[in-house]
Every structure is written in structure tokens, then in C-alpha cells.
Amino acid sequence: MPVELAFELAAHLESCPEIAAAFGEGLRRAANPEQAAGEAEIFSGAEALEAVAADWRAIEREGALLTPFQSFAVAAAALPAHLEHGQVPHIIVVREHGETRAILPLVATTMAGSRVLRFLGDPLIQYGDAILPGAGNEAHLMQALLAAGKLGADAALFRKVRTDAKIAGVLSRRAHVSNVEEAPYVDLRRESGLPPRDMRELRRYRRRLGEQGEVKLHITRGPEALPCVNRALELKRDWLAIKGFSSSVIGDPHWERVLTSLVTGHAELLACARLETGGRLAAIEVAITHGKRWHAFLGAINPEFAKYGPGQVQMADTIEYAREHGFLAYDLLAPADPFKRVIATGAVAVCDYALPLSLQGQVAARAFRFAPQAKSLLGKLPAPLRRAAKSILRLH
Structure with a gap:
């Protein structure tokens, strides 16, 4: 991964006086902590999630989750993947007067020799956050962060935090922003259209696809959607290669098994939009749905139809399907790209935060800030050079 390269570069480029100065600033912040409330309890290991299941599900029933990526179902599906990678779950529960006020689900990982805490579910989850009931507040989150600092990690790297996330406020004051992206969305309550030029191009794509046969969108959920999800993963693997x-x-x-387990075990969470032309697959979208929001999680196209713009047609038709079926927003997720910005009616900022917890954590935090630039540099290389660079640097 680019972040691994960033760690190595940062370790060589940082000077000791600069790190010490930065660590001193971290200590000054810690010496003036924000108000914390409640008492924290940490559950660690493979059984940690089950230990907090009742409290987590109670908060979920309250309707307090902002995104599906904080659902207990997603956490439970992600847990085996973390364990297979040797990552240790640490779930912090903050209680006050006997009532749960905050849950901060983390995993401990190792990145280039540094001990790093990340959200449970990362890298699969597209939005990271804590789980708070209506009675929870930032003081309870502060208590959770203080408890996280006692886990022996060098840094905490909180990725993909929306500006409206429960944890965003306290992180914006206590941690360093390492990356900022935009997550575009379409407000389905508004009748919005593409600019004339883009609308003409979409009609042209639709006409050219129609010349290959009838263009039709199919939406499936549950076990019926499993072949669709597997095909999307296959196409995406091929494209990446x-x-x-x-x-x-x-x-x-x-x-990948996390996704397939969710589609078969939680039909309400995952949907697959399959665009066909003449009965043949043209494009696929795997979506994660939550309440009245449709999240476009993974898209893939059949290369046989690539020149006909099947992805754009599929997305346009899926947006109309979501609108007709009562969804209020179609979330394109981060990062934004030119096509997403064209069809979107708005966007929300999504930040990555680095919170140093030790002297070595200062290096980790700086490397995390450099990771997006490393990724961008790799992305600009020709494909053969990218593959060679990944092989040499062992980037995964």
C-alpha cells in the first residue's frame, strides 16, 4: 500500500529534533484534555464484538447510525477478515450511570513497525465513525479516545470521517488532518438533470448500447444477488490487474468474503444493479443501502462494451430506480471524479485523521499524511511501471 512506502520514506526523512518538537506539541495537547465523561471499558480479542453486541444493537434500533458502515452486521462480517490478517479488535465502551453512551470499535494493526489503531472494518468501510446513542456526546467520545491511548499503540489513524460524523468534532480538534476528499451525492428529492453536453453523450451511449440489444436494468438482493456480486469482484480484479x-x-x-457474506446474510444491506444489453452483462454496481440512502459501493463494466459507456448508463438508470423506490439520496462515495461531480447535486467532505500516541507515532502520523501523495505518484506511472514498483516495494 502507498502508506507503507510513506512510512519508510518518513522514517528516513524526519529529523529527530523535528519529531521531538512535534511530540512535545502532542504532550501539550494531552496536558490540556477536553472534558471527558463516563467510564471506559475495553473489550479485546476475537470475543470483543460479541461482548458489546447487545449495547451496539440497542443503539442501532434507536436509529442513531448515520451510515450502514457502522452497523453491527458490517462489523460482524468484517471481524473474521481482521483476525485472518492478525489484527486484534479493541472495542471501547463508555458508560455513564450504567447506560452506554459511546462505542468506539477499533483494531490494532502493524504498519512498517508502528503499532496503529484503525476503525474496525477499515479498509472495507467507506465511512468511519463511533457509535453513539442519542444521549451520547463528545465528552463520552473523549473518554473513549483517552482509553484508546492506553492500548499501547503508537498512533490512531481514523480514515474516511465525514464532517457530520459523530466523532468528527473531537478529531478535528485533537488529531491532524492527513487527507481530505469529497463524497458526492445526488439528492433524489430534487429533479436534477445533466448539463446539455453530458445529457447528449448519455443518450449517445444509450443508443449505441441499444444497437447491441435491449438495454435493461436488473436489481437483485440476497442469495439471488450472489452471482452478480461475484462477477463484479471478478471484473474489478481483472481491471486492477x-x-x-x-x-x-x-x-x-x-x-471479498465479507461482501459475499453480507449479500447472502443481510439482504436489506446489499443490492446488486446489473445492466444488460441483449441479455449480456454490460455493467454492474454493488450497493450498500441504509434507510433511504443508496451507497454506490463498487462498480465494474464488461470490457466488451467499454466503448459504449455502460457504467454511465447503468448509474443513470440506477439513480432513477432509487428515486422511484423511495430513496432520498444516492451516495457516490469518495473520492470524487469528474463524472461523479457532473451528476451530483452536492458533496460532503471526508477526512482522514492521524492521532499520534507516542514518539514513534509522530513518524506514523507524518507518513499517513504523505500516503495520498505516494498513491497519486504511483497512479500517474504507466501500468507496467506501476506493477514493477509494487513488486519492488511490496505494496499491497
């Missing part, structure tokens, strides 16, 4: 890109999820059998 051809382009010389890598993914922490696609191509990793443990993380």
Missing part, C-alpha cells in the same frame, strides 16, 4: 493498480479489498479473499 490490467491497469497495474492494487486494492486492499479487491483481490484479498478475506475481505
Whole structure:
């Protein structure tokens, strides 16, 4: 992964005085902590999730989750993947007056020799957050972060935190922003259209696809959607290999198994949108749904139809399907790209935060800030050079 390269570079480029100065700033922050409330209890290991299941599910029934990526179902599906990778779950529960006020689900990982805490579910989850009931507040989250600091990690790296996330406020004051992206979305309550030029191009794509046969969108859930999800993963793996890109999820059998287990065990969470032309697959979207929000999680196209723009047609038709079936928003997720920005009606900022917890954690935090630039540099290389660089640097 680019972050591993960043760790190595940061370890060589950072000077000791600079690190010490930065660590001193971290100590000054810690000496003036924000108000914390409640008492924290830490559950660790393979049984940690089951130990907090009742409290987590109670908060979920309350309707307090902002995204599906904080659901207990996603956490339970992700747990085996973490364990297979040797990552240790640590779930922090903050209680006050006997009532649960916050749950912070983390896993301990190792990155280039540093002990790092990350959200449970990362890298699969597209939004990271803590789990708070209506009675929870930032003081309870502060207590959870203080408890996380006692786990012996060098740093905590909180990725993909929306600006409206429960944990965003306290992280924005206590941690360093290492990366900022946009997650575009379509407000389905508004009748929005593409700019004239893009609308003409979409009609042209649709016409050219129609010349190959009838264009039709199929939406499936549950076991019926499993072949669709498997095909999407296969197409995405092939595309990544051809382009010389890598993914922490696609191509990793443990993380891919998380998706297949969710589609078969939680039909309400995963849907598969399959665009066909003349009965043949043209494009696929795997979506994660939550309440009235449709999240476009994974897209893939059949290369046989690539020149006909099947992905754009599939997305346009899926948006209309979501609108007709009562969804209020179609979330394109981060990062934004030109096509996403064209069809979106708005966007929310998504930040990565680095929280140093030790002197070595200062190096980790700086490396994490450099990781997006490393990824961008690799992405600009021709595919053969990207593959060679990954092989030499052992980036996964």
C-alpha cells in the first residue's frame, strides 16, 4: 500500500529534533484534555464484538447510525477478515450511570513497525465513525479516545470521517488532518438533470448500447444477488490487474468474503444493479443501502462494451430506480471524479485523521499524511511501471 512506502520514506526523512518538537506539541495537547465523561471499558480479542453486541444493537434500533458502515452486521462480517490478517479488535465502551453512551470499535494493526489503531472494518468501510446513542456526546467520545491511548499503540489513524460524523468534532480538534476528499451525492428529492453536453453523450451511449440489444436494468438482493456480486469482484480484479493498480479489498479473499457474506446474510444491506444489453452483462454496481440512502459501493463494466459507456448508463438508470423506490439520496462515495461531480447535486467532505500516541507515532502520523501523495505518484506511472514498483516495494 502507498502508506507503507510513506512510512519508510518518513522514517528516513524526519529529523529527530523535528519529531521531538512535534511530540512535545502532542504532550501539550494531552496536558490540556477536553472534558471527558463516563467510564471506559475495553473489550479485546476475537470475543470483543460479541461482548458489546447487545449495547451496539440497542443503539442501532434507536436509529442513531448515520451510515450502514457502522452497523453491527458490517462489523460482524468484517471481524473474521481482521483476525485472518492478525489484527486484534479493541472495542471501547463508555458508560455513564450504567447506560452506554459511546462505542468506539477499533483494531490494532502493524504498519512498517508502528503499532496503529484503525476503525474496525477499515479498509472495507467507506465511512468511519463511533457509535453513539442519542444521549451520547463528545465528552463520552473523549473518554473513549483517552482509553484508546492506553492500548499501547503508537498512533490512531481514523480514515474516511465525514464532517457530520459523530466523532468528527473531537478529531478535528485533537488529531491532524492527513487527507481530505469529497463524497458526492445526488439528492433524489430534487429533479436534477445533466448539463446539455453530458445529457447528449448519455443518450449517445444509450443508443449505441441499444444497437447491441435491449438495454435493461436488473436489481437483485440476497442469495439471488450472489452471482452478480461475484462477477463484479471478478471484473474489478481483472481491471486492477490490467491497469497495474492494487486494492486492499479487491483481490484479498478475506475481505471479498465479507461482501459475499453480507449479500447472502443481510439482504436489506446489499443490492446488486446489473445492466444488460441483449441479455449480456454490460455493467454492474454493488450497493450498500441504509434507510433511504443508496451507497454506490463498487462498480465494474464488461470490457466488451467499454466503448459504449455502460457504467454511465447503468448509474443513470440506477439513480432513477432509487428515486422511484423511495430513496432520498444516492451516495457516490469518495473520492470524487469528474463524472461523479457532473451528476451530483452536492458533496460532503471526508477526512482522514492521524492521532499520534507516542514518539514513534509522530513518524506514523507524518507518513499517513504523505500516503495520498505516494498513491497519486504511483497512479500517474504507466501500468507496467506501476506493477514493477509494487513488486519492488511490496505494496499491497
